[in-house]
Amino acid sequence: MTPDFLVNGPITGEIIADYIARMEKSTEQGAHSLFLGQVRADIKGLKRVKAIEYSAYEKMTSKEGENIIGSLLKEFEDVKNIRILHSTGVVMAGKISLLVVVSAGHRHQAMAACTRAVELIKERLPVWKKEIFEDNTHEWKGNELA
Amino acid sequence: MPAEEASKQKIQNHRMEIKVLFFGILAEVTQTMFRHYRDVTSYEDLMHRITDDYPELQHYNYRVAVNFEITDEPPVLKNKDEVAFMPPFAGG
Numbered sequence: 001m002t003p004d005f006l007v008n009g010p011i012t013g014e015i016i017a018d019y020i021a022r023m024e025k026s027t028e029q030g031a032h033s034l035f036l037g038q039v040r041a042d043i044k045g046l047k048r049v050k051a052i053e054y055s056a057y058e059k060m061t062s063k064e065g066e067n068i069i070g071s072l073l074k075e076f077e078d079v080k081n082i083r084i085l086h087s088t089g090v091v092m093a094g095k096i097s098l099l100v101v102v103s104a105g106h107r108h109q110a111m112a113a114c115t116r117a118v119e120l121i122k123e124r125l126p127v128w129k130k131e132i133f134e135d136n137t138h139e140w141k142g143n144e145l146a
Numbered sequence: 147m148p149a150e151e152a153s154k155q156k157i158q159n160h161r162m163e164i165k166v167l168f169f170g171i172l173a174e175v176t177q178t179m180f181r182h183y184r185d186v187t188s189y190e191d192l193m194h195r196i197t198d199d200y201p202e203l204q205h206y207n208y209r210v211a212v213n214f215e216i217t218d219e220p221p222v223l224k225n226k227d228e229v230a231f232m233p234p235f236a237g238g
Contacts, residue, residue, distance in 0.1 A: 037238050054237075057169055057230055060214040086237055098238050118238065126211075126230075127237030128170030140171040141236040 005065040005125075006056055006088050010095035011036075019083060019101050029080045031107040033114035037098030039091050047133040051092045057126035061086070068120045072102075075116070078109040082117060086127055162186040162225045166196060170233040172208060176200045189220045192229065208233050 007015070016036070023032055042049045069082045080103050087097040100117045104110035129141045167180040178200075186192045189212075197203060211230040212221045223229075 055170060055173075056237075057167070057211075057214075057232065060211060060230070063214045122235070122238045124235070125237040126169065126232055126235055128233060129236045130170075140174070140233070 005061050005084055006058060006086055008087075008089045010087055010091045011085055011097065011099050015085070016096070016099060019099070023103065026080070026103070029103040029105060031104050031110040033102045033104075033107075033110040035098070035100040035114050035118050036096050037118075038096055039093045041093035042131070044131075044133070044139070047135060047137065049093055049131045050134045051090050051132045052097065053090045053130045053132055053138075054086070054088045054097065055128050055130075056086070056088050060126045064124050064126065068117065068124060072113050072117055072120070076104065076109045076113040078105045079113045080104060082113070084117065084121060084125075086121070086125065088127075090132070162223055162227070164192055164223060165226070165228045166192070167228065167230040169230065170236070172203065172206060172231050172233055175202050175206065186223065189223050192223065196231075203231070206233060 016034075019034075020032075023029070039052045040049065065084055068084065072082055073079055081101075082103070083099070083101045085099040091097045098118075098121070100114055100121070102110050102114040102117060104113065130138050131141060132138045162185070164183045164186045165180060166183055168176050168178050173179050183192055183195060186195075208231050209216050211217065211232060212223070213228055214230075216232075
């Protein structure tokens with residue numbers, strides 16, 4: 001079964017707790033490394049970010065998500081399981097928009113693979129973000145002019 | 147390939163229907179999330195028609211994916227292919 005890589009809205013405490021609860025069902029892994037990405041209320045000039053609106057190329061996200069997991073499992077032999085979950089839609093400042101959980105036999109590969117997973121997600125996952133300011137104007141991130 | 151089949155495929159290739167998608171800021175500047183181009187003859191033909199329809203695209207950085215695969219070389223399109231215009235990724 002293909003895991004879901006995207007969830008509409010923020011990644012709630014309930015979702016994160018559910019991931020942790022599910023770890024208890026497996027006894028072959030001794031270390032879990034977890035990364036959470038949070039929406040910052042950045043200040044841009046006189047404006048403050050109140051939310052980020054994410055959009056994704058859903059079909060390509062599934063394919064690239066599978067590719068990222070496949071390449072990490074090959075690179076880190078001790079890693080047993082990797083889950084990636086990214087928000088789409090509006091996520092208010094302070095809320096969580098990215099969850100990465102890497103489970104391995106031992107801590108070193110769990111942590112190294114988690115760091116690498118986040119880098120690959122930034123580099124390869126077809127997701128875009130629009131910062132929405134408190135005055136409801138917006139700015140695309142990564143939209144540099146040619 | 148038998149001549150008859152080759153010629154049939156050539157005719158089909160000359161009548162391709164391609165789904166084109168725009169993401170991120172490109173959906174905003176083109177005011178289009180997706181549209182279909184009909185009677186497309188080649189990738190070059192498609193790109194020509196898109197840049198005619200949306201000249202503002204030239205001001206932006208983007209990469210093109212064909213069927214969810216980023217392509218740097220001009221690909222050979224098939225009927226019903228999906229072509230996506232993607233600005234730099236900004237996930238996380």
